[in-house]
Amino acid sequence: MLDRTKPSRSARQHHQHRVDHLLIAEMVAPGSRVLDVGCGDGALLQLLADTKAVDGRGVELSREKVNACVARGLSVIQGDADQDLDDYPDQAFDYAVLSLTIQATQRPRDVLVNLLRIGHRAIVSFPNFGHWMIRAELLFNGRMPQTANLPEPWYSSPDSHLCTIRDFVELCDVLDTVVEEAVAFNSAGRRLPIKKSLTLQNLLGEKAVFKLRRRKHV
């Protein structure tokens, strides 16, 4: 469930970083402590270690990917966002990151609550189900869409909890969470900052990155 996403083959070949990873790297303070939940092959942890000298940890469901991460020197454990986050103490990390994984968890709300508890900040990225191509696929063809971010057909997709940017903002409100920063990316990878109005971003954004904190926390 946590190994949901990886850089495309061509991106890896060219040693390019995913646009959402680059944005997360900008959001994170140098030398901070970061937990990457669903860290996949460790690309983000490596980027953060290389560019921000973070003290990074990862959790990943796929045993093969965990072993590959540890073999390249990253601190990663085999685990599950739905099961294993309860073990971590409050505010153990400066940032708890969930990168293109929340839609594949069983209980996204609980996972988000845990992220906000474990990290002083939570950074969450997700594919936007409100993107116009997805809407068009449903509207005109009447079929579940398959895109670069959502490549699997409905019957084998791990993504049981897809949401739109507007849906996610609503969950943030429900959880009394402060959105410190939010950016959508269009299909060309251009940034569309999310301010008060969501309409355009929710239509044009293929994926989004949110930096959050609990309201109580100052």
Place this chain on the structure above:
Amino acid sequence: MTSQTQPDTPDNIKDDIDVDGVSPQMGSVTFTDALELDNGRKLAPFTIAYNAYGELNAEKSNAILICHALTGDQHVANRHPITGKEGWWSLLVGPGKPIDTNRFYVICTNILGGCLGSTGPASIDPQTGAAYGLTFPVITIGDMVDAQARLMDHLGIDQLFAVVGGSMGGMQVLEWASRHKERVFAAVPIATAAWHSSQNIAFHEVGRQAVMADPQWMRGDYLKHGVTPRNGLSVARMAAHITYLSEDALHAKFGRNLQNRADRTFSFDADFQVESYLRHQGSTFVDRFDANSYLYITRAMDYFDLAAEHGDVLAEAFRGTQSRFCVVSFTSDWLYPTRESREIVQALNAVAANVSFVEIESNAGHDAFLLDEPEFFATITGFINSCAQKRGLPAA
């Protein structure tokens, strides 16, 4: 106060010690200051025998302690002086190996309670001039670790770069990381658990009862009578050996194959290959192991419960740790199953420790940690290299 003695290996086998250019520095140190044991008693004097490989750097920052398992010993990477077999972990430890003796100063001690140079029940009690036998104090994993710590004091090593061990060796790693936090930069507990399960205690009890049921055990005084409980210890080893393998591994290796015969003999001979194999394991084991040592060490493992030492909260054992951990389990290990490694990981997470955790797929059972498992070696190599970088040690 210590006195250092040179190895007591017979001269005629010294030439055989070298395996692939690995020649250990063998030594033993006798400490006259008493070791305060967990049972409240004091042990003095006591001797710790050890092998070392490679060179200690000027800062004394490149030392790796390897902790051996129940029936292991200090001959981790060199040919064994009694059995003639290669070092028990020579796949992992040696020049150019994942634990590279060209880069690290690797130390392996014979544990306290052992029978290959360190003080144990077969050692002479200076009070009586005879072997301790059952008057030897019941020791714990913590006592073994404290004795090793005394050796590190003697060698002037304040902090070990890494402590690595599998099975009971992994218990020592956990105890090191708990009792001597500041002395452990990196900890690698492999195929182990933070407490010995009921099932494992049960298997150990079978082994001990087999030893004790042997008339030649003589209530532990067999050395005084010049005999050995060979049969009892052999049966203990046979039973234990089954627990180190998996059903799949046994089936793949032996199936129902008969041993050098066309048909069943309708007797209690070792008709099946698996019987012959176990009998061989049992009989070769007694040549190199002391029966009372087996009783004492299995007892130490049974008593091991790191959580109980910390108010039944395992995380408390690690609170404040700055060590980097790499926990490893194997899929087919039913003696120390993955869930027991996961408990260690959960406890480490609860104190926000720096921990990696991998489960290696293998059908070899518990013994997998001693075998050629490339994914396991890749994990150890990566972890050790990244820790070396963090510690400021030169790259490979």
